[in-house]
Amino acid sequence: xxxxxxxxxxxxxxxxxxxxxxxxxxxxxxxxxxxxxxxxxxxxxxxxxxxxxxxxxxxxxxxxxxxxxxxxxxxxxxxxxxxxxxxxxxxxxxxxxxxxxxxxxxxxxxxxxxxxxxxxxxxxxxxxxxxxxxxxxxxxxxxxxxxxxxxxxxxxxxxxxxxxxxxxxxxxxxxxxxxxxxxxxxxxx
Amino acid sequence: xxxxxxxxxxxxxxxxxxxxxxxxxxxxxxxxxxxxxxxxxxxxxxxxxxxxxxxxxxxxxxxxxxxxxxxxxxxxxxxxxxxxxxxxxxxxxxxxxxxxxxxxxxxxxxxxxxxxxxxxxxxxxxxxxxxxxxxxxxxxxxxxxxxxxxxxxxxxxxxxxxxxxxxxxxxxxxxxxxxxxxxxxxxxxxxxxxxxxxxxxxxxxxxxxxxxxxxxxxxxxxxxxxxxxxxxxxxxxxxxxxxxxxxxxxxxxxxxxxxxxx
Numbered sequence: 001x002x003x004x005x006x007x008x009x010x011x012x013x014x015x016x017x018x019x020x021x022x023x024x025x026x027x028x029x030x031x032x033x034x035x036x037x038x039x040x041x042x043x044x045x046x047x048x049x050x051x052x053x054x055x056x057x058x059x060x061x062x063x064x065x066x067x068x069x070x071x072x073x074x075x076x077x078x079x080x081x082x083x084x085x086x087x088x089x090x091x092x093x094x095x096x097x098x099x100x101x102x103x104x105x106x107x108x109x110x111x112x113x114x115x116x117x118x119x120x121x122x123x124x125x126x127x128x129x130x131x132x133x134x135x136x137x138x139x140x141x142x143x144x145x146x147x148x149x150x151x152x153x154x155x156x157x158x159x160x161x162x163x164x165x166x167x168x169x170x171x172x173x174x175x176x177x178x179x180x181x182x183x184x185x186x187x188x189x
Numbered sequence: 190x191x192x193x194x195x196x197x198x199x200x201x202x203x204x205x206x207x208x209x210x211x212x213x214x215x216x217x218x219x220x221x222x223x224x225x226x227x228x229x230x231x232x233x234x235x236x237x238x239x240x241x242x243x244x245x246x247x248x249x250x251x252x253x254x255x256x257x258x259x260x261x262x263x264x265x266x267x268x269x270x271x272x273x274x275x276x277x278x279x280x281x282x283x284x285x286x287x288x289x290x291x292x293x294x295x296x297x298x299x300x301x302x303x304x305x306x307x308x309x310x311x312x313x314x315x316x317x318x319x320x321x322x323x324x325x326x327x328x329x330x331x332x333x334x335x336x337x338x339x340x341x342x343x344x345x346x347x348x349x350x351x352x353x354x355x356x357x358x359x360x361x362x363x364x365x366x367x368x369x370x371x372x373x374x375x376x377x378x379x380x381x382x383x384x385x386x387x388x389x390x391x392x393x394x395x396x397x398x399x400x401x402x403x404x405x406x407x408x409x410x411x412x413x414x415x416x417x418x419x420x421x422x423x424x425x426x427x428x429x430x431x432x433x434x435x436x437x438x439x440x441x442x443x444x445x446x447x448x449x450x451x
Contacts, residue, residue, distance in 0.1 A: 004310055008371040011328070012364050015335050019360060022338035023353070098345060100429050105344040106414060107422035110287035114426040121433040128437065 083136050090129050097122055200389035201242060207396040208235040211403070218406040220351075226276035227355065230269040231399075234392075237262040260319050267326045270359070271300075274330055277356050278337050281348045284414060287422070292340045296333050304329040317374055324370040327363040334360045354402035358395040365391035 062071040100118065104110050211231050215221045221228040241259040248255040278296060282289045307325035334356050341348050348356070366388065373384045 002371075002375040005371050005375045008324075008367055012331075012368055015331050015360075015364060018335045019338060019357075022335070022342040023357075100426070101344050103417065103422060103425060105285045105288050105346060106417045107287040108416045108419050110291055110422060111426065112291050114430060115291060117430050118426070118433065121430060121437055125433065125437050 079136055083133060086129060086133055086136070090126070093125070194386070197386045197389065200386055200393065201238065204389055204393055204396065205235065205238050205242075207393060207400065208238060211396055211400050214400060214403050218403060220403050220407050223280075223407045224273070224276060224355075224403075226269070227273040230266070230273040233266050233269045237266045263323065267323065271326065271330060274333060274356075274359055277352055277359070278333070280352050281337060281341060281356075282346060285344070285346060286416065288340070288344050288346075292337075295340075296336050299336055300329045300333045303332045320370045320374050324367050324374075327366040327370075331360055331363040331367065334363070351402035351405075351407055354398055358398035358402065361398070362391050362395040 062074055066074075097118075104115065208231060212228070212235060215224070215228050215231065240262055241255075244255040244258040245252075278293065279289075282292055304325045307328045308322055310321065337356065338348065369384060369388050369391070
């Protein structure tokens, strides 16, 4: 058998897999459709509680008052909370990026440099979040700096909301997205 | 014609019948006006099938002249297939002006690069170079179609019917031709009798998919979406990227810190 045949077979398999993924996921996510500006689903409102749960002083206090065993137990629970928070943060981030892509799709002109930059940064960010998740899963203590990360996501969300409000296009966009979704053109999931 | 074999002859006849059916459906449903490129491609494929059949019948299956006529027609059909796929891409995304400009350029560049790369892996004989060129064109088309769907998914654009099924039909045929031609180039002697038959079966499958997809008239119901003012994207996109950079920087610092264990 020629190596070219193996390469052709591998390329074909990859292409078929990509085609199935792009066709399946776009229709699958529609079942989970929700509007882009649904405040009830935002995870950012839990920042104060998360901040308190991740505070480093708490750990020292627990060791001094409750002992190492209790501190370990609490640390484990906080690690789970931190992992869930990270997942929620990523979900929030994904929602914002979907909104950014819909805005690009509905814009008469897009800048390739900006689009590639956003794609690159999004990929890097996902990799880093996975790395932090792995660190937490392998026993690292939840770090208070996660709050800074969540604050940045929060600011990003606020800025995106503000951009739409400022320009008075939010209602028009929502209507357009809703009608486009009804027509089956734009997936707002 | 005895050389060609009964199976190939039957497949050939079926292909011609379904090509005629598809052309009839296109005109009867008035889809020829929506898809002129696709209609031209199917009409050319029909003419190509009949002409190749006549050429092989007249000059013989192993005739060099029949071979040249057949592959020349195939080259013209492949060019029209490329135009039909471009037309399909335009139908899916052209209403979104901004991303269409970006994606069409990307798909065109990808098409050219893949075609050149695939054509470079060709044999030395004239026959193998022809096979290689055909494989390159079809691989580039398959990549372009997958690219179209991936971009549509990325920008949350839902490809509608019949474009979706038509693209799947193009993809299946192109992908099959890539594998079929590669196998033929690798094990020519053992595989040659089946190559033509399998190729026709693949095309027949695509014809069935296209007939099904175009059984109804394509109503261009959706008008162009109300685009946002250009200023929104211009103001918004750089700022989102700036914040993403900050977010990444923060995450990088976070990843660098030594893990504290309880």
